[in-house]
Amino acid sequence: MWDRLHRLLLEELHAAGRLDWSRAMIDSSHVRALKGGPKPGRARSTAAGRARNTTC
Template sequence: MAQRRLWEVDDGLWERIEPLLPVVERRFRNPGRKRLDDRKALCGILFVLYTGMPWEFLPQELGYGSGMTCWRRLRDWNEAGVWQRLHETLLAELNSAGLIDWSRAAVDGSHVRALKGGPKPAPVQ
């Protein structure tokens, strides 16, 4: 049996992701080329992110489409809020299963710059 690669999305994860993806209807007139399957595009995105290679060097032989197609899909999904909703969905599932240790969570990790600084130390005499 072949080992699953890290960038290949298994069925369980895909069942969580697929409903979050925006539905893109194919045009009736002048439909153009058939759109790349969303799961293949996601695998292409994960492959590029895993390997760190430039988008334009994504190998066509893998069947994940072109690098620019995957990049555009990543951009579109990001603008549609897919990753935020996926994050919230997975957190809710983990929380309901009691698998998150909230005592180790940071509520607010933002940093605020002190423009005027703190109190000045007394001069040494």
């Protein structure tokens, strides 16, 4: 639903000449990298022992 609404808004703004693509940018936190890099491993703990709420 939101994708369709966003697309419609962009189409309307484009048709009205109200989009300035020279100022457009993409935020990688919202774009899935289908062939992205390796997944980071689990971070090592710096604590002496496990926290009470850890189950692993």
